[in-house]
Amino acid sequence: MAREITYIAAIMEGIHQEMSRDEDVLLIGQSVGGSPEDPFVAAFGPDRVRVTPISETAEIGMAAGAALAGKRPVVDCTMAEFLLVAMDQVVNEANRFHYMSGGRVTAPLVLKAGYGFTAGWAGQHTGSIYGMFMGVPGLKVALPSTPADAKGLMATAIRDDNPVLFLHHYLLTLETGDVPEGEHLVPFGQAAIVRPGTDVTLVATGWTVHRALEAAEELAADGVSVEVIDPRTIAPLDVDTVLASVERTGRLVLVDQATRHASVSAIIAAEVAEAGFASLRAPIVQVTALDAPIAYSKPMEDFVLPDVAKIVAGVRRAVDVTLPHDAATAVR
Template identity: 60%
Template sequence: MAREMMYGEAIATAIAEEMERDSSVVFYGQNLAMTERDPLLRRFGKKRVRIAPISETAEMGVAVGAAITGLRPIVELWMSEFMLVAFDELINEAPRLRYMSGGRVKVPLVFKAGYGFAAGWAGQHSNCVYHAMMGIPGLKIALPSTAADAKGLMAAAVRDDNPVVYLHHYMLTLDKGPVPEGEHVVPFGVADVKRAGSDVTLVATGWMVKKSLAAAELLAKEGISAEVVDPRTLTPLDVETILKSVEKTGRLVLVDQATRHASAAAIIAAEIAEHRGNALKAPVKMVTALDTSIPFSEPLENYVLPNEEKIVAAVKFVLAKQLAAV
């Protein structure tokens, strides 16, 4: 059975269900458990739901220590940019301990943060910094694009014995969708084909999946069939599903809210070039943010970020020879 839920509600539901399932799961952050009326505090008590000091370094450092001593902490960090002040804990501590101990030490923790808040929040709150975390051995990255995936990936993150960066897109918070009730776990490293197609492959993450699906609808009205693939996790990255789609369509457009030269799109493009370059009928096209800080002005923000019109134009670019022959 599935129930209609908002994206943000699905995340909260997953956290509550995992806390109910496993008493070692604890949840804390700067704006949690602020009053006795907090529903999670009332349900699970002060030992498992706590307010944290305004120090990301402390929050993330405590999580590493708690994880290696047997707990499964979820740290509410609110915005991904706030994690930057504690990159030693994120990049150099949490992911390395299991390897350095020969597998004897587990570090099961979730760093939860919103990202990409493109609604007039400007340069320090609208960014996509996941590129800086990709490729770090031992660290996993989840980017759900739907309410169902938001729940399933959170469950998988909590249960994983490695540190996970769980990034939820702020522009999707109120989006609704069907979410399976009860246990629902989306495995890491398994991409999802959100829309089947035959003419071109669109690979997108987070909010850009929604925009790519909207662009695919516009293209369909012109007789162009676009396949939309959502990796769902950047680490591990399901390259194989993307390769199969490219083999089928022969054309690839990568849609990423991050800036062009600090994007997951650039990494995926490299994988395709190496492993399926001979299957491409046209050059790979990347639709990304421009290499600039996100402006406060709404018209400028729209100019900098990807949108449906830019995606449609990119698809028509890679299909130029085919369209010219029609």
């Protein structure tokens, strides 16, 4: 049975589900369990819900140690940029123990962090920096775009025996959707075809999935059939689903809120260019953020980021539909 709840409520439901199922699951962070009335403290007690010092290096280091000792900590890191001050633990410590021990040691921890909160938060709190993590050996990266996937991917992340970076888009926080009650797991490395189509494959992540669906609806009115794919996890990345779609459509447009040269779209484009070149009937088109910091100014913010109009223009380029000059340049 499914019911409609918010994206953030679905994430917390996934954590609550796993804490109820497994007493080794812990929730720690600077902004969790602030009072005895907190629902997680009330349900699981202060030993399993821990407020940490205002130090990402400390909280992630504590979590790595707890994971090596047999616990399954979920660290609420608040914001993806805050991970940058603890990069050694994130990309050079916990993720390597399994390999360096010949498979004898596991480090099951989840680093939960928000990303992409534009809306005037300016240059240091709006980044979509997942691209720098997706190529790190031993680290998995999840980017849910719906409440149902948010719950299911969180539960799967907690059960994984090695570190998972779980990134949730701030602008999706209060978006609602149908979410299954009870146990719900979404497998890693399995993309979702969220809208079938025949003319062009459109791959988007996180918040941009919804913009891609809006663009597909607009294009359908003009007779362009767009297949929209959500990878859901970028490490592991389901390249096979994308390749199979491109084989059917012959065209590929990639949408990514990250900057062009640090994007998931660049990786997918490279994979398709190598393994699916024979299927392409047009050049691959990337619709990404510009290689610039996000400005505080709303008009400048909008100029830098992808939006529905830019996605529509990108798809039209891919299917060779005649464009006004200003629309054609919007995605370059």
